[in-house]
Amino acid sequence: MTTTATRPVSPLPAAPANEIPMDPETGAPATVARKLDLPEGVRPYVYRWHVIIAIALIHLAAVPAFFPAFFSWSGVAVMVFGIYFWGMIGINVCYHRLLTHKGFVTPKWFEHVLAMIAVCNLEGTPAAWVAAHRRHHQHSDHQPDPHSPLVNFLWGHILWLFVENPHVDTAEGVKKYCVDLFRDPFYKSMEENKLWLLLYPAHAVLITALGFGVGLWSTGTTEGAWSLAWSWLFWGVFVRTVAVWHITWSVNSFTHTFGYRNYETDEDSRNNWWVAILSGGEGWHNNHHADQRAAAHGHKWWEFDLTYWTIRGFRAVGLAKELVQPKEWGERKI
Ligand SMILES: [Zn+2]
Ligand SMILES: [Zn+2]
Secondary structure (H helix, E strand, O other): OOEEEOOOOOOOOEOOHHHOOEOOOOOOEOOEEEEOOOOOOOEEEEEOHHHHHHHHHHHHHHHHHHOHHHOOHHHHHHHHHHHHHHHHHHHHHHHHHHHHOOOOEOOHHHHHHHHHHHHOOOOOOHHHHHHHHHHHHHHOOOOOOOOOOOOOHHHHHOHHHOEEOHHHHOHHHHHHHOHHHHOOHHHHHHHHOOHHHHHHHHHHHHHHHHHHHHHHHHHOOHHHHHHHHHHHHHHHHHHHHHHHHHHHHHHHHHHHOOOEOOOEOOOOOOEOHHHHHHHOOOOEHHHHHHOOOOOOOOOOOOOOOHHHHHHHHHHHOOOOEOOEOOHHHOOOEO
């Protein structure tokens, strides 16, 4: 059953007018449903076993990292750097701010390189990710948002991935939201065959080989080389993949539940400082919902947004231009 509750009058500035539905009777921002049923169209008992098994296996594969035999501080460093490189650049810069929201412009070849980095997080193809996220923005915290925590917290975090939702996980559903991406043969081919999945083992082999090389150089023994190779594989690939997943999922669950709001938007998005730190800026999610195209999600001076500064870095070396600035800042593009 769906119930609604009217928001109390808020002192917050309203989000930019073109994005908030207003209640025709009160003239106030539309009410937010406090509890939602499963999104319309979801088949709650039709499981996506390939997703469930993949998520379970990668979580299991991360466990040996915590055995002393496979622990190394350099492995931990490779994981932390990997969260930034594969996760933040791949998911935040490419999938989210570039492909979903067109927050800036980049050369096509570079966009494709970024997309290949992104698929190494096993969060699906560019079009599938973009489709689910655009549908989330279209219906945020209302029916049929694919992953609102108003269904329940775990649904918003992970369970929505486990059951079929034809609107976001079938070819027709994805295409409906990604006509722009389907015009590009690169993204279209990723929807038509599974070759992109090979990038995951390929990048794992690369990281493991690098660990072997560094281990050989630093210890001078094959035994030392293998020891570091295994450590980099477990920390730099499996633990990192799990970390990036939970960081992405936390944006869907925690930042629609816990945190403060700068803008009175028509959903429950929040700015959550610890999600913002872990995710490199995606935690300033209320700002993002209020001004979706902006390449910067931190709007106040203290809302540090590493993803935005990375895009600024790309701009400095000529790989990004026409950055859409928050309306709050005035000038729209730099
Ligand atoms: Zn978004
Ligand atoms: Zn959201």
